[in-house]
Amino acid sequence: IYGLALLLERGILYQPPLAPALWRQVRLSVCAQARERLQLAFGYQPAPSAWLLQGVLNMLGQPLGVGQGNNPTCQSARALSMWAYNDPDYLLQMVAWAVRDNEIIMHFEGQPVSSATSAGGVAAAVTLDLDPVSLVVVPHLDRIYAEMGRLCVGREGDPHRWVNPEFHGWAAGRGFAINVDVETGQLVDLETFIRHFYASYHPYYNGNQPLIHPQPAGVAVTDSAARFIGWHAITILRAALDPDGEMRLYFFNPNNDSGQNWGDGVQVSTSGNGERFGESSLPFGQFTSRLYIYHFDPLERGEPADVCEEELQQVIGMVHRSWGKNRVPADSLQAQPPAGE
Incomplete structure (x- = not known):
């Protein structure tokens, strides 16, 4: 309720993509992998889809309330917060891909990067001390972030120069x-x-x-x-x-x-x-x-x-x-x- 109240206070429902994106979220099917993680963390009742909807409302209402838990995944937690703060319909798209398809595909300098085919993320395993959205989405983002870093191998300088703008979106300074x-x-x-x-x-x-x-x-x-x-x-x-x-x-x-x-x-x-x-x-x-x-x-x-x-x-x-x-x-x-x- 608190997250919903803050979401309404932010006025983001006036953005045209938000209402249909939230409608999709209400009806979103949950893949077996996402369902298992949610049930391990929160139990079997309420249903995983209900936990996800609660998590989405809380994250959109409190974009600065995202936490990384006991995981070395500050980049992924930061991305979720930035999208909830500045690009909420993009966040909902990420949630839909991770929850429904068990795969997120982003692009690095025009090259598709899939969470399903990545060699692995920064975290060996993402713990369960996370909110419902992070619990499902962060493992995918973590693998993509690490894969983008691997694509920078051989370049001179710090890989964040190229990875951060590609990972976080167009608003990140080049x-x-x-x-x-x-x-x-x-x-x-x-x-x-x-x-x-x-x-x-x-x-x-x-x-x-x-x-x-x-x-x-x-x-x-x-x-x-x-x-x-x-x-x-x-x-x-x-x-x-x-x-x-x-x-x-x-x-x-x-x-x-x-x-x-x-x-x-x-x-x-x-x-x-x-x-x-x-x-x-x-x-x-x-x-x-x-x-x-x-x-x-x-x-x-x-x-x-x-x-x-x-x-x-x-x-x-x-x-x-x-x-x-x-x-x-x-x-x-x-x-x-x-x-x-």
Whole structure:
């Protein structure tokens, strides 16, 4: 009921494809594989189709409530959330394919990629601690995401450059920035990375242009002692002033534990700082200090932002004190000769 109420509040039923897509969902046949997973997780009553309808209504009503559970499938959970948030009829199409046909086919640079013929996903097995939609759809998305990555083998650079836009859809920016050298793991072009991020996302540096479509991004997650834990997929939602007048970056974190202490004073907030339901947030500079991948529209990005030196050095310092501590290239540590030598 709560999910349905929020769905109605969002007003998405005014989108022409939604009503017929939901009608299809009501009458959708459930394949044996999907039925088995739903029954293992939720039991035999109500029927699997009822659980799916409930899951669809909840996901469309609470697109930032999607969680990855105890699975390394943050990319798939992020995709479901982005589609529910921004492209709900596409989400319903994915559900229909997975539930009815036990197969999802997406395309990577024009080449069809099938979940049924993929060599395997990121997760060895997807656990049952998921909502009904994720329970059925994520195993397919996980295999497709991994297969797209395999199609990038041999290319120079990080495969997210090509996979993320193809996987998440046209709204994901085709421009790509990364501050880690894939081969060495060392930091690279950090200052340029920061300046371009400010130019793309910070309202004070991008002509006060709000973000139109949520964008996939990657963060270097750290623990409360600012030690590196791993790479993690999140969604950038918006940048705005909080109630105290501080510029914050609001994002979606699919890991079911959004209010995290990332160390060195970086405490992720989920309420009290202008967050909407399901959002996490950090002051803009703190968020940038944990960012390692982002996308942008290469046709809209301006010149590197003229970020003041003090703020720039604060962000760089937070990187060097946390996940980038052992990633600073040796040549960056060399003392500079005095002027005139």
